[in-house]
Amino acid sequence: MSRSIGYLTAKLAQQVDEELMSTAGAFSLDQLMELAGLACAQTLERVYKRDKYPRVLVCCGPGNQGGDGLVAARHLGMFGYQPTIWMPKPGSKEIYKRLQTQCTNMHIPTLPSSPDTSSLRDALAHSDVILDAIFGFSFKPPVRAPFDAALPLLAQSGLPIVSVDVPSGWDVEKGNEAGVGLEPDVLISLTAPKEGVRGFRGRHFLGGRFVTKAMEEKFGLNLPEYPGSDQIVELPQADEAQRL
Amino acid sequence: MSRSIGYLTAKLAQQVDEELMSTAGAFSLDQLMELAGLACAQTLERVYKRDKYPRVLVCCGPGNQGGDGLVAARHLGMFGYQPTIWMPKPGSKEIYKRLQTQCTNMHIPTLPSSPDTSSLRDALAHSDVILDAIFGFSFKPPVRAPFDAALPLLAQSGLPIVSVDVPSGWDVEKGNEAGVGLEPDVLISLTAPKEGVRGFRGRHFLGGRFVTKAMEEKFGLNLPEYPGSDQIVELPQADEAQRL
Numbered sequence: 001m002s003r004s005i006g007y008l009t010a011k012l013a014q015q016v017d018e019e020l021m022s023t024a025g026a027f028s029l030d031q032l033m034e035l036a037g038l039a040c041a042q043t044l045e046r047v048y049k050r051d052k053y054p055r056v057l058v059c060c061g062p063g064n065q066g067g068d069g070l071v072a073a074r075h076l077g078m079f080g081y082q083p084t085i086w087m088p089k090p091g092s093k094e095i096y097k098r099l100q101t102q103c104t105n106m107h108i109p110t111l112p113s114s115p116d117t118s119s120l121r122d123a124l125a126h127s128d129v130i131l132d133a134i135f136g137f138s139f140k141p142p143v144r145a146p147f148d149a150a151l152p153l154l155a156q157s158g159l160p161i162v163s164v165d166v167p168s169g170w171d172v173e174k175g176n177e178a179g180v181g182l183e184p185d186v187l188i189s190l191t192a193p194k195e196g197v198r199g200f201r202g203r204h205f206l207g208g209r210f211v212t213k214a215m216e217e218k219f220g221l222n223l224p225e226y227p228g229s230d231q232i233v234e235l236p237q238a239d240e241a242q243r244l
Numbered sequence: 245m246s247r248s249i250g251y252l253t254a255k256l257a258q259q260v261d262e263e264l265m266s267t268a269g270a271f272s273l274d275q276l277m278e279l280a281g282l283a284c285a286q287t288l289e290r291v292y293k294r295d296k297y298p299r300v301l302v303c304c305g306p307g308n309q310g311g312d313g314l315v316a317a318r319h320l321g322m323f324g325y326q327p328t329i330w331m332p333k334p335g336s337k338e339i340y341k342r343l344q345t346q347c348t349n350m351h352i353p354t355l356p357s358s359p360d361t362s363s364l365r366d367a368l369a370h371s372d373v374i375l376d377a378i379f380g381f382s383f384k385p386p387v388r389a390p391f392d393a394a395l396p397l398l399a400q401s402g403l404p405i406v407s408v409d410v411p412s413g414w415d416v417e418k419g420n421e422a423g424v425g426l427e428p429d430v431l432i433s434l435t436a437p438k439e440g441v442r443g444f445r446g447r448h449f450l451g452g453r454f455v456t457k458a459m460e461e462k463f464g465l466n467l468p469e470y471p472g473s474d475q476i477v478e479l480p481q482a483d484e485a486q487r488l
Contacts, residue, residue: 229319
């Protein structure tokens, strides 16, 4: 029996999420987003220390991953970073508004929505690292405006990128085949890595320490052991894993 | 200006909680309980490692602190401990039911409610450490049944005790004056310590890393800096603090 970690298809990733939030799983979106966003912030802090990388541009998409980004921005603020939020298409769910208010209460600025990308360009020039929480496992191509113009700007900024779950622009199962996606330095997979990131070569972390043993077995996840009480665990590099 | 940490009266502790959950603060109970319970579990893990103290008896009261206890039990299960829950008077809020289901899904047992304390006695004989999440800052004496019979049992068990926020049986402002409270080895204060624990002499941690700078100033909390991305910080011993 293989002991290597399981990778989720888009469909299975969806099923894991649904099961966690079903009546049987009993988790609320508030709970899962809080733990996911905390894991994202802790991953960034593990790799990019705040004395060298204080200014974090947190890029949030229109779906649940944008919510993870808002939670991460708040925790990064608590850790002493200076986050700035770019969220040009906030989702309509009530939770995003609450998460945004929590950030506003911490004086975390949100970039003004502008028809062009000028405010994003300007923010990139004043940032040290990017947290990419734009698209997650429910992303379907093509990349739509304004994100189609934003992804190349993020890529060309030369800033280090930490991507959440699936690098933005990648197909959840086929990866960056189309070549329009970001190439992050660090990836934080949530609950379990997705098929599309099998070939990812940067530093790869896992977060979302709320999957029960029963679910792990049901979905064949073979998750690694998290150390102590940590909410994140670093996975072996892809080439190392192949040798194991 | 004194730089020592601020202690909260019962009234101020209530105000801090209300402000966090007000429309202005925008936090949901789900979010705050998740972060508080995680901090409790991480504190226990910091002091009592699972190889020596695998069996944790999580004692939950009828209020919000019981909810923190349920969240902590789940995280302890995730950390590889074997928690058992004693919650003889579950609160009626819907959130407690969801948190209990999450524990049940992880095969964390809950002791049967019994008119006497026999199941609690038996569980104590098979536990290595106690997490005391019975009463918090909204406790008002006297200690009512079945907790009046339980507190002496916990105290006499000789097991190490980690108390949440205020050791159970203590007055929130006057401490253990009445002498009916537990004498824990470890205390985890949430958001800020309460007046009654000024004289506490064990290992003292702080959790609840979600208080904004503005609230910290408003309530004169002078919170210590949490290290890195940690969700808990150990406070100096009371006698050390007096020398500072």
